[in-house]
Amino acid sequence: MKEYETERLHLKALDSAYARRVLNYYQRNQQFLEKWEPARPESFYNLEYHVQKMYSESMGIENGSMLRLWVMKKEEPEKVIGLVGFNNIIRGAFQSCHLGYSLDAEEINKGYMTEAIAKGIEVIFDEYRLHRIEANIMPRNTASMKVVEKLGFYNEGLAYQYLKINGKWEDHIHMVLLNDQV
Numbered sequence: 532m533k534e535y536e537t538e539r540l541h542l543k544a545l546d547s548a549y550a551r552r553v554l555n556y557y558q559r560n561q562q563f564l565e566k567w568e569p570a571r572p573e574s575f576y577n578l579e580y581h582v583q584k585m586y587s588e589s590m591g592i593e594n595g596s597m598l599r600l601w602v603m604k605k606e607e608p609e610k611v612i613g614l615v616g617f618n619n620i621i622r623g624a625f626q627s628c629h630l631g632y633s634l635d636a637e638e639i640n641k642g643y644m645t646e647a648i649a650k651g652i653e654v655i656f657d658e659y660r661l662h663r664i665e666a667n668i669m670p671r672n673t674a675s676m677k678v679v680e681k682l683g684f685y686n687e688g689l690a691y692q693y694l695k696i697n698g699k700w701e702d703h704i705h706m707v708l709l710n711d712q713v
Contacts, residue, residue: 545601547581550581551581563635570695615631652682684706
């Protein structure tokens with residue numbers, strides 16, 4: 532199981548044995564996250580759903596198509612407070628992935644997400660040797676935009692009606708970070 536540390540955080544690739552902790556994270560943050568994420572089916576808030584989802588994630592991590600790191604504070608290692616996911620890892624001439632992330636509503640504006648993503652970028656660039664990370668962010672999500680700008684991402688343009696978020700097609704700003712060492 533992949534595991535990393537930062538000054539204040541543990542970042543771990545979790546398997547289905549941790550499904551209850553992940554479900555608890557989503558249950559605690561259901562209202563907070565719904566304006567930023569796709570509409571969730573009722574089954575999303577059941578333990579069985581997350582057991583299966585985390586099993587699939589483990590297979591994706593194993594085959595190199597993704598890396599999902601769940602975030603815990605060092606002083607509360609049993610409580611999931613967020614996630615940093617690198618999805619759609621494409622090799623060959625592209626050497627790229629998409630970044631997605633979320634954080635517990637009670638933990639925002641403390642620098643945790645910036646710290647976690649910075650470590651994730653280090654892993655994706657140094658261990659996975661990818662050239663490009665893409666993050667697509669709704670223009671109204673100014674907090675998320677500040678995080679990626681702090682980490683050096685640049686704006687490649689606006690993608691109109693890019694993702695269906697909470698039942699509505701939303702424009703997204705296409706932010707990119709390049710690894711010049713690859």
